[in-house]
Amino acid sequence: MGQTAHVSADAWTSAVTVVSALSLAAWLWLLLARGFFWRTDVRLPACGDVDAWPSVCVVVPARDEAAVLPASLPSLLAQDYPGRVEVFLVDDGSTDGTGELAWELARRQEGVPLTVASPGEPPAGWTGKLWAVRHGIGLARARGPEYLLLTDADIAHAPDSLRRLVSAARTGGFDAVSQMARLRVESVWERLVVPAFVYFFAQLYPFRWIGRDRGGRKGPGTAAAAGGCVLLRADAAERARIPDAIRHAVIDDVALARAVKGGGGRVWLGLADRVDSVRPYPRLRDLWRMVSRSAYAQLRHNPLVLAGTVVGLALVYLVPPAAAVVGAATGSAAAAVLGGAAWLVMAGTYVPMLRYYRQPLWLAPLLPFTAFLYLLMTVDSAVQHHRGRGAAWKGRTYARPDVVPDEG
Known part of the structure; x- marks a missing residue:
């Protein structure tokens, strides 16, 4: 024994x-x-000179964001950008007065012009955010911008954020430039969970692999973006059929990058220095849901x-x-x-x-x-x-892509 x-x-x-x-x-x-995923030195280069600053339309989908809007929207309206810029905030069926608050914030602060619109409820097969983005892009196209900045309602931008994004896109020849906003880290659970969230994301999608040229090979290769801050060439968005081609994507930022790169575009993603999320996740329950x-x-x-x-x-x-x-x-x-x-x-x-x-x-x-x-x-x-009950967010639950109706 x-x-x-x-x-x-x-x-x-x-x-x-x-x-x-x-x-x-x-x-x-x-x-x-694994592409030295653990390094944190993939950042936007210093802002270089641009001969003629292109026009930019900023699209902000927002649903029940009154709590964070005062800390984020004024930063967009105060952008120090030499070219023409306009902000379109798309109120996605908010019940907390998000649209009215946006107008009030714009009235208090002179700066970048703001348009507030509402697309109504999304049809079957669309996530609410992408339906709002579609509506915002439709309004923006009437202005004929060269670039679209897709940014979330909880993201605060430094005054030179747009200038640096456009400079990076121009000098690097990128069709999409995205920054992983610095998330809030204040509570005990945020300290424990949030840095790891970004670390795991970089392990899945090494930033160095995303930005490299595939040398004419077919397919998107490693493609990802951070949905809180994506500068996108308008013609690249049209070529990739953004957002229609990804209308049911819950992880819409990665889907967007794949669509752009799959269409022959070049994508860059890095960590942000001057773009911050102001949304709090103080409890483990909040982070768990995210x-x-x-x-x-x-x-x-x-x-x-x-x-x-x-x-x-x-x-x-x-x-x-x-x-x-x-x-x-x-x-x-x-x-x-x-x-x-x-x-x-x-x-x-x-x-x-x-x-x-x-x-x-x-x-x-x-x-x-x-x-x-x-x-x-x-x-x-x-x-x-x-x-x-999967993919539930702000009162909506989304089905898997294989069970939603196909519009064509």
Whole structure:
């Protein structure tokens, strides 16, 4: 009996060692071969000279945004831009006086002209945000702009934000330039979850891969954008049929970038220095809802992809600390060293993002705990979708793309 128990313990220790070695190998690959996703130096270049500043129309979809609008809309109306610019705020059926507040804010502040419009309820097959964007782009096209700035109602822009975006698009030859707005990080849960959200996004869509030219190869390659701030050439939007081609997309920013890049356009995405989200997520429940509403859509509503994601998250994020603890407890030096090394590499790749968000570095070793929360949010997202409550946001619930009517 004692010999059998000893063999079982040895087998268990060997299994932990093998799994921890796989986790370390995964982290070395992520560190060196995943587009240096962990670096935070992909930023807009310094604003250069533009011979003739093109006209820009700013489209802001807004639904029940009265709480954040006073901190965001005035920043758009105060843009220091040498060319012609106009803001179109599209009130998507708000019940909190968003449209009236927008007019009042514009009356208080002289600056960029503002138009407030309402498209009515979206038809079947459209998300509310993209239906509002469609209406705003339709109004903007009457002005004949060369560029469209699509920005959310909770995004505050520095006075030179538009100037820098246009300069980057012009000098870099990009059809879409997007910035990942710096999210609010004040509450305990925001400190724990928000930097990791951006870190995981960059791991999925390495910014360096998004901006590179595919050299004439077909297909969009790695394509993504941050929906809070996207400067888009008007002709590229028309060529890619934005937003009609992505009308049912819950993760509309990634879908937009794929459509533009798939149509031969060039896309750039980086971290923002002077573009900030003012929306608070003070409680875990708020952050949970933000992530879970779209996590299963990110996995294409595929149970097999979900299962693979859960296994992958466990191997990459949960195994290292578990192996380090189990190895130390059982006297397995190999498991402890391999798990500890993987945990160290993981924490080291998280440090630049914590610095970007000006957070204490002792949060880096806690990344496995945050990853476990994201794993639970992803599973919950799948459960809610199968219960018919997935992709719920501000009073609307959206069906999967394969069950919505096709308009043509």
